[in-house]
Amino acid sequence: MYTQSFSTADKEAKPDGKAVVQPLNAADEARQTHFDAVIDADGKIEPRDWMPEAYRKTLVRQISQHAHSEVVGMLPEGNWISRAPSLKRKTILIAKVQDEAGHGLYLYSAAETLGTSRDQMLEGLHSGKAKYSSIFNYPTLNWADVGVIGWLVDGAAIMNQIPLCRCSYGPYARAMIRVCKEESFHQRQGYEGLLVMMQRGTPEQKAMVQDAVNRTWWKCLAMFGPPDADSPNSAQGMRWGIKRISNDHLRQKFVDATVPQAEVLGVTLPDPDLKWNEARGHHDYGQIDWDEFWATVNGHGPCNKERLATRVKAHEQGQWIRDAALAHAAKQQQRQQKEAA
Amino acid sequence: MGAPANTNANAPADYLLHLADNALVLGQRNAEWCGHGPILEEDLAMANNSLDLIGQARMLYQHAASLINADDEAGERFKHLQGARVDGQVTDDTLAYFRDTAEFRCHTLLELPHHGPLVGYANSERDYSVTLTRNFLYSALMALVWQRLQTSADPQLAGIAAKSLKETRYHLSHSSDWLVRLGDGTEESHQRAQAALDHLLPYCEAFWLPGHAAEEAALANGTGVCVSELRDDWNAIVNETLSEATLQRNDTQPHVGYVAQGHLGVHSEHLGFLLAEMQSLARAHPQGVW
Amino acid sequence: MSQQQPALKEWPLWEVFVRSKQGLEHKHCGSLHASDAQHALQMARDVYTRRQEGVSIWVVPSNTITASEPDSKDSFFDPAADKIYRHPTFYDIPDKVGHM
Numbered sequence: 001m002y003t004q005s006f007s008t009a010d011k012e013a014k015p016d017g018k019a020v021v022q023p024l025n026a027a028d029e030a031r032q033t034h035f036d037a038v039i040d041a042d043g044k045i046e047p048r049d050w051m052p053e054a055y056r057k058t059l060v061r062q063i064s065q066h067a068h069s070e071v072v073g074m075l076p077e078g079n080w081i082s083r084a085p086s087l088k089r090k091t092i093l094i095a096k097v098q099d100e101a102g103h104g105l106y107l108y109s110a111a112e113t114l115g116t117s118r119d120q121m122l123e124g125l126h127s128g129k130a131k132y133s134s135i136f137n138y139p140t141l142n143w144a145d146v147g148v149i150g151w152l153v154d155g156a157a158i159m160n161q162i163p164l165c166r167c168s169y170g171p172y173a174r175a176m177i178r179v180c181k182e183e184s185f186h187q188r189q190g191y192e193g194l195l196v197m198m199q200r201g202t203p204e205q206k207a208m209v210q211d212a213v214n215r216t217w218w219k220c221l222a223m224f225g226p227p228d229a230d231s232p233n234s235a236q237g238m239r240w241g242i243k244r245i246s247n248d249h250l251r252q253k254f255v256d257a258t259v260p261q262a263e264v265l266g267v268t269l270p271d272p273d274l275k276w277n278e279a280r281g282h283h284d285y286g287q288i289d290w291d292e293f294w295a296t297v298n299g300h301g302p303c304n305k306e307r308l309a310t311r312v313k314a315h316e317q318g319q320w321i322r323d324a325a326l327a328h329a330a331k332q333q334q335r336q337q338k339e340a341a
Numbered sequence: 342m343g344a345p346a347n348t349n350a351n352a353p354a355d356y357l358l359h360l361a362d363n364a365l366v367l368g369q370r371n372a373e374w375c376g377h378g379p380i381l382e383e384d385l386a387m388a389n390n391s392l393d394l395i396g397q398a399r400m401l402y403q404h405a406a407s408l409i410n411a412d413d414e415a416g417e418r419f420k421h422l423q424g425a426r427v428d429g430q431v432t433d434d435t436l437a438y439f440r441d442t443a444e445f446r447c448h449t450l451l452e453l454p455h456h457g458p459l460v461g462y463a464n465s466e467r468d469y470s471v472t473l474t475r476n477f478l479y480s481a482l483m484a485l486v487w488q489r490l491q492t493s494a495d496p497q498l499a500g501i502a503a504k505s506l507k508e509t510r511y512h513l514s515h516s517s518d519w520l521v522r523l524g525d526g527t528e529e530s531h532q533r534a535q536a537a538l539d540h541l542l543p544y545c546e547a548f549w550l551p552g553h554a555a556e557e558a559a560l561a562n563g564t565g566v567c568v569s570e571l572r573d574d575w576n577a578i579v580n581e582t583l584s585e586a587t588l589q590r591n592d593t594q595p596h597v598g599y600v601a602q603g604h605l606g607v608h609s610e611h612l613g614f615l616l617a618e619m620q621s622l623a624r625a626h627p628q629g630v631w
Numbered sequence: 632m633s634q635q636q637p638a639l640k641e642w643p644l645w646e647v648f649v650r651s652k653q654g655l656e657h658k659h660c661g662s663l664h665a666s667d668a669q670h671a672l673q674m675a676r677d678v679y680t681r682r683q684e685g686v687s688i689w690v691v692p693s694n695t696i697t698a699s700e701p702d703s704k705d706s707f708f709d710p711a712a713d714k715i716y717r718h719p720t721f722y723d724i725p726d727k728v729g730h731m
Contacts, residue, residue: 048698071381074375074376074384075376078375078376081372081375082369082372082373082618082619083618083619083621083622084622085438085622085623085626085629085631086425086434086438086623086631087365087395087398087399087402087433087434087437088399088631089631090372090395091392091395091396091399094372094375094388094391094392094395095388095392097375097376097388098375098384098385098388098389098392098681101381101384101385101388102385102678102681104381105381105382105385105661105663105678106661108381109661109662109663110661112644112662117641117644118641118644118664119641143622171661175661193631196630196631197629197630197631200630201629201630201631202626202628202629202630204626204629205626205629205630310376310377313377314376314377314378314379317379317466317467318378318379318380318383318469319379320527320529320530320533321379321380321383321469321523321530322379322380322642322666323526323527323529323530324522324523324526324527324529324530325522325526325642325666325667325670326642326666327526327527327530328521328522328523328525328526328666328667329522329666329667329670331525331526332667380642380664382663382664382665382674382677382678385674385677385678385681386673386674386677389677389681511676514673515673518669518670518673522666522670
């Protein structure tokens with residue numbers, strides 16, 4: 001669904017945004033110059049191209065974590081498939097969760113062009129070393145959560161993701177274009193589902209929607225990552241053409257876009273400090289609880305253990321199936337060779 | 342099925358409900374794998390399968406709903422279903438969410454959980470070999486059924502059949518390819534697939550059971566298909582795949598003992614739990630608009 | 632494939648090319664893991680063409696593709712690396728390269 005910006009330390013990046021710390025030999029110096037020129041010209045780096053090791057590693061981490069987010073993201077919404085209250089909504093939800101699996105696949109595929117494998121990436125996720133977007137560490141407690149995830153969480157994701165369509169690394173940019181096309185569809189459907197409940201639903205349904213918004217709003221604001229002042233990695237990401245717009249800038253954009261949408265819906269965003277600031281030309285908003293955010297990112301949220309354990313279980317329980325397919329393929333190969341001989 | 346005498350008949354509502362319930366219940370079961378599949382690619386494939394089935398169910402329920410709304414006698418029979426009505430009219434959701442277990446007409450085969458024989462309230466891990474084997478046995482039947490229903494005297498059903506046939510053929514090739522991989526894969530996969538087959542095959546006897554009133558009514562006006570006439574073809578498809586999969590049929594022929602009767606409204610212990618979950622939210626808000 | 636695959640723990644990687652209904656040529660969409668060609672085709676249909684009918688799909692094992700780079704970057708690439716990925720995963724790579 002989207003990637004969450006963290007300030008995770010990258011040993012090889014200097015704070016001033018210049019490239020690798022290790023000295024390069026003459027040939028690599030020339031390659032670095034060429035690489036920098038391509039980035040500066042807003043060109044694309046492709047899988048065959050030379051790239052600084054730090055750039056490659058950063059991308060492997062970012063793309064794979066983005067992929068993990070899509071896959072883990074299937075779980076909170078998947079929680080409501082069996083109970084979807086109409087056949088239409090059930091269909092829409094399954095299609096959405098399926099799209100998320102597909103996005104995971106596009107992204108794993110893009111990451112594999114950089115010298116990692118699906119198994120290695122999954123090992124990172126399942127061992128807890130790799131991160132995924134922390135918004136998925138919260139439970140989905142009523143049906144309206146599904147619509148709110150579409151409206152707010154996907155909305156935030158889209159804001160993060162559209163700039164990635166211009167990312168310097170070709171396969172990632174192309175995967176993101178594909179993802180963004182499908183994503184806007186999800187946001188509209190989520191919003192539309194809420195609109196129906198708010199405009200034509202029962203008082204209980206309206207209460208359901210407000211409750212979902214109350215629990216989700218602040219978590220979505222945190223999705224854009226820590227304030228720019230606390231994000232040392234952002235500078236390097238910008239230098240490499242991976243990160244295009246700052247966390248705070250995206251967060252502000254999101255708030256400004258969402259306030260009128262909330263008004264149309266008739267829900268109250270749970271922030272007493274949220275108000276239009278004429279002088280700034282933007283909405284002011286209240287303080288995000290970064291302590292809670294970091295505690296959750298670091299494994300102490302409501303659903304971290306369950307999300308991870310569920311993915312580990314699916315993978316472990318699927319081992320015999322994956323083995324069977326490989327065994328069969330090997331048998332077929334042997335038969336074909338025997339016949340050819 | 343030869344050219345029908347009348348090409349503008351209506352399939353009986355109960356016949357459509359049988360076909361719709363089959364699709365919905367299996368779609369519901371297959372969707373249980375979302376987020377839990379053995380590899381991400383299979384998650385996608387099974388979600389696709391589920392979407393196809395629920396799509397088929399919706400078309401069939403909508404057709405049944407319009408026939409019920411247009412017919413006084415049927416309207417009377419379904420009067421007790423008050424949920425999800427629009428302007429007093431029965432909708433697809435009314436039929437899917439507000440009928441009780443005994444009113445469902447799906448084959449028992451399709452409501453079974455993804456594991457071997459256990460009572461309704463027992464818990465067990467899901468086994469993908471049960472899922473794939475069941476999909477195979479059912480798709481093999483429906484590929485034959487949809488093909489013949491393309492010439493149903495009910496033009497709407499014929500249209501649904503044409504679309505569903507394409508989807509079902511894909512489901513059949515997906516599940517049969519997998520059954521071969523599992524049967525002729527590792528020792529473990531072979532044992533699991535064999536166990537799944539031994540567990541599920543007896544439920545298929547229900548396909549051929551005479552006395553299916555809804556089907557007989559559909560046959561009478563040229564809108565339905567006589568499933569028992571498909572038995573040899575079904576056996577041929579099944580046996581071919583099982584042979585390639587190195588799996589054995591251990592179902593006794595002629596069949597001995599109980600034959601599942603889900604299609605007649607007498608289900609296993611499992612459907613009650615499935616529907617309790619599926620219908621709970623809709624029933625909690627019978628006037629809800631979604 | 633003519634040569635024997637080593638015993639793999641992971642399903643091999645396949646590149647997917649799709650020609651859309653109105654398309655003139657197959658376009659590279661991405662990759663996926665599958666145990667054999669037939670499987671790869673089925674998966675590709677599900678993953679890359681979910682919403683379309685009348686498409687043509689090609690799947691090719693990633694490690695059988697040979698690539699070249701005929702542009703001004705000539706002087707900057709290693710002529711020995713003629714595979715599509717600079718850092719291929721279907722070869723043995725040292726741990727430190729693979730880890731995130």
